[in-house]
Amino acid sequence: MKKIPFLSLLASLFGAGFAFAGEPAAALSKTDSGDTSWLLISAALVMLMTPGLALFYGGMVRTKNVLGTIMQSFIALGVITLQWAFYGYSLAFGPDVGHVIGNLDWAGLRGVGLDPFPDYSATVPHQAFMIFQMMFAVITPALITGAFAERFKFKTYLVFLILWSTFVYDPIAHWVWGTGGWIRNLGGLDFAGGLVVHISSGVSALAAALVVGKRKGYGNGLMPPHNVTMTLLGAGILWFGWFGFNGGSAIASGSLATSAFVVTQFSAASGALSWMIVEWARRGNPTVLGAASGAIAGLATITPASGFVGPISAIVIGLVAGALCYYAINLKNKFGYDDSLDVVGVHGVGSTWGVLATGLFATKVVNSAGNNGLFFGNSSLLGIQALSVISVWVYSFVVTLILLKVLDRTMGLRVSEEHEITGLDTSQHGETGYSF
Amino acid sequence: MKKIEAVIKPFKLDEVKEALSKIGIKGMTISEVKGFGRQKGHTEVYRSAEYKIDFVAKVKIELITTDEIVPQVIETIERVAKTGKIGDGKIFVSPVEEVIRIRTGERGRDAI
Numbered sequence: 073m074k075k076i077p078f079l080s081l082l083a084s085l086f087g088a089g090f091a092f093a094g095e096p097a098a099a100l101s102k103t104d105s106g107d108t109s110w111l112l113i114s115a116a117l118v119m120l121m122t123p124g125l126a127l128f129y130g131g132m133v134r135t136k137n138v139l140g141t142i143m144q145s146f147i148a149l150g151v152i153t154l155q156w157a158f159y160g161y162s163l164a165f166g167p168d169v170g171h172v173i174g175n176l177d178w179a180g181l182r183g184v185g186l187d188p189f190p191d192y193s194a195t196v197p198h199q200a201f202m203i204f205q206m207m208f209a210v211i212t213p214a215l216i217t218g219a220f221a222e223r224f225k226f227k228t229y230l231v232f233l234i235l236w237s238t239f240v241y242d243p244i245a246h247w248v249w250g251t252g253g254w255i256r257n258l259g260g261l262d263f264a265g266g267l268v269v270h271i272s273s274g275v276s277a278l279a280a281a282l283v284v285g286k287r288k289g290y291g292n293g294l295m296p297p298h299n300v301t302m303t304l305l306g307a308g309i310l311w312f313g314w315f316g317f318n319g320g321s322a323i324a325s326g327s328l329a330t331s332a333f334v335v336t337q338f339s340a341a342s343g344a345l346s347w348m349i350v351e352w353a354r355r356g357n358p359t360v361l362g363a364a365s366g367a368i369a370g371l372a373t374i375t376p377a378s379g380f381v382g383p384i385s386a387i388v389i390g391l392v393a394g395a396l397c398y399y400a401i402n403l404k405n406k407f408g409y410d411d412s413l414d415v416v417g418v419h420g421v422g423s424t425w426g427v428l429a430t431g432l433f434a435t436k437v438v439n440s441a442g443n444n445g446l447f448f449g450n451s452s453l454l455g456i457q458a459l460s461v462i463s464v465w466v467y468s469f470v471v472t473l474i475l476l477k478v479l480d481r482t483m484g485l486r487v488s489e490e491h492e493i494t495g496l497d498t499s500q501h502g503e504t505g506y507s508f
Numbered sequence: 509m510k511k512i513e514a515v516i517k518p519f520k521l522d523e524v525k526e527a528l529s530k531i532g533i534k535g536m537t538i539s540e541v542k543g544f545g546r547q548k549g550h551t552e553v554y555r556s557a558e559y560k561i562d563f564v565a566k567v568k569i570e571l572i573t574t575d576e577i578v579p580q581v582i583e584t585i586e587r588v589a590k591t592g593k594i595g596d597g598k599i600f601v602s603p604v605e606e607v608i609r610i611r612t613g614e615r616g617r618d619a620i
Contacts, residue, residue, distance in 0.1 A: 132554075296552060296559045355553050365555065402556045414555060 102188045104195035106325040111193075111200045114320020118207035121313035122149055122214055128306025128368075129218055131299040132361075132413055137222045138298065138505040140496025144217040144229060151233045152210040157181055160209060161202050163242035165192065168252025173243050191251045193323055204320055205245075212241050212269045216472075218413030219277035220284040220485075222295075223492050226500040228483040235475050236276065240468055244272050248460070260460035261430050261442055261453070263332065264321035266376025266423040267464045274420020275465050276472035277411060283476040284485050286410035288492050300361050307364035311340055314371045318378035331438055332378040335386035336371065342390025343370020343397075350395045362398070365418065369397035372419050373426035377433060380442040385433035389426065397422045424461055431457035509604040509620065510578050514569045515543060516589040516597040521567050527588045528571070531580055537570045547595030566597060572607055572620055 126145035133141045152160070159179045166174030178184055186197040193201035213236050217224070247255040248262045255267070262268060287295070297303060318336045322329035347366025352358040373393035374386055381389070401417030404410065411417070431454030434445035444450040479485060486492070491499035498504065516524060521538065528536070542563035549562040573581055582599055590596055609619040 294559075296554050296557070300554075351553075357553060359553065361554055405556055 102195060103197060104324070107195040107323070108197065108200055110325035110329060111196050111204050111320055111323060114316035115200070115204040115207050117313045117316025118204070118211065118320065119149070119313075121310050121317065122146065122207075122211045124306045124309030124313055125211060125214055126306070127302050128310060128364075129221065129303075129413055131302030131304070131306065132297040133221050134295055134495070135298045135506060136495025136497055138302075138497065139503050140226070140500050141217070141221055143226070143501060144224070145211075145214040147230070148210050148214045148233060151230060152213065152237055153206060155234055155237055156202075156206045156209050160237055160242050161205065163238065164209070164245035165202075165205065165250050168246070168250060171252055171254040171257065172247065174246050174250055195324060201323065204323075208265055208269055208317075209237060209241055209245070212265075212273050213237055215269070215273035215415055215419055216277045216280055218415040219281045219411045221412040222287055222496065223284065223486050225484060225487050226496075228479050228485055231483065232475065232479060235479075236472065239475065240272055240276060240471050241268070244268050244464055244467065247463075255460045255463070258456055258459070259443060259453070260456050261380055261434060262376040262427060262460070263379035263430075264318045264375045266372075266427040266430070267460055270372045270375060270419040270423030271427065271461065271464050272468045274416050274418075274423060275468040277415035278409070278420060279469050279472040280476060281404075281409040281411040281416070283473060283480065287412065288489060290410045297361065304360060304364050307367060311367055311371060314340070314375075318375060321379060328379055328439055331382075334383055335374055335378050335381055338383050338386040339370040339374030339390035339393065340367045341370070342387045343367050343373065343394040346391045346394030347398045348394075350398050365401075365414070366394035366398070369393045369418050369422045372422040373397075373429070375423060376427045377430040380430055380434040380439050380445075382433075382435060382438055385429075385435075385447075389429045389433065392429075393422050393425060396425055424465075427457050427461050428454065431455075509607060509617070510573055510575055511602045511604045512569075512571045512573060512578065512581055512585075513600045513602075514585050514589065514597065515541065515566050515599075516569065516585070517591065517595060518565055518567045520589045520591075521569075523588050524569065524585055527584050528581065531584055532577070533571060533573070533581065535571075539568050539570075541566050541568045545595070545598070564595060572604055574617055574620060 122145055126142040129145065130138045130142045157180065159176055161181065161184070162176050162178035163174045166176065166178040169175050181202065184198050184202050186199055188194055188196060189198035189201065192198070213233050245268050247253040248260060248268050249256060289295070314336055315333050319329045319333040322332055344363045344367035347369060348358045348363045351362040370390035370393045373389055377389060397418050400421035401414040403417060430445065432445045432447050434443050434453060435448045436442060436444055443453050446454050476485060487496065487499055543566050544562055544564055547564055549560060549564060552559045552561060571581065578601060585599055606615065607619040608615050
């Protein structure tokens, strides 16, 4: 008797997407090839950002931890892809339950077919939308790893990936982008993931840094980046991929995708310059790491605003982002937490500015489906943006804190002291990054 | 027989090697080392962290010579490796008990 439900589950799993194979041509003709190709390319661009992030982070840790760091990003591609397919997509974008989560109707991608799905993807196959969104779900938890770099147990990390995605990413994605989501209903604007990706991960990173604790020897100044060239390669790949991250969030090819693409570039460039200049003035050198960090700050900041603001607004947003995030990363010194790779300062603080900046600079001229911000005559949007920010901050922080405390008690979060000294590469993976 | 060790600035290596070759030195061993004396290190800044790098890259040359040639070797290295700025390095001379050529089994002066 147990076989039957299992077989029907299998059938529904394998049947997902083929339910509509026999549909008449009229339904299929709504698929726009331009929109679909841009979305698929964007999905591939965003996918590349995960190995890009791996290199960005990898170069900033010590030699003995380079593989462990890269692996934390890379393996998310494996774990979250399956989580997304099994139930993550359904929780995030499925039929609404109480405005806070989706149900499991689409578990196993049941009903997620190859026809357009008007709620999300009016002119592209539903699966294209699903796979595009998957890449966001993959990279977001990987961002958090920067906060606990060089000391987290791999086994526990795999479980953390699944739990965090289920209890933090999927609900927040639903609030902001899912039909029926409460932030979406309220009119909160987040074009490509300021709230969903950067604030959620940035704030969770703060919780993680506090629970996991500092690296052994932190404060003795013995852990400079081992390979800034690797970090720059990662930053370049991230910048490139971000065109898909923001441009693809138009879910269509055309003017809105163009606008998002353009403002992405402007904010990245402005962020790179302003961080470099501020650091030059304050510390005496225009560092390469600073320019790369500023670009990433500009990119994280423009993400929520990318489909709602114009190019000159984007320059302003980026210039502020570079300087703001440069100062924000010094918070950890003030408060004494070891956010090793500055996830809080760059993503958490940066994107908070970005979501609020959307409340200032949004204009219906760029996107008539958006709203006007304070500088364009509407004062109500800023309040909605602020409320969204606070909610995501509080929820991400509290739930991540609980998750990590539970995992610490059951599985342990940190590697042993001995393993932390010999390094993650050998202790967690039995490999060495470099054999010269 | 004497062992001469010279810690010098890395960019001086080629010049020193050429000069020693001209006075008949047929071989040497070099290693890349780090060190400091009166030459201070430098500071590097990565995001919010400052790192004082005390150690400076140097090259160490080790030679074994007969006693007679020692003054000439010292004078050559001193002359060629000098820049006049702090960090030029030092030369150390110590006695050597035995030298053996592995291929032939020669010992003493014949092995140098």
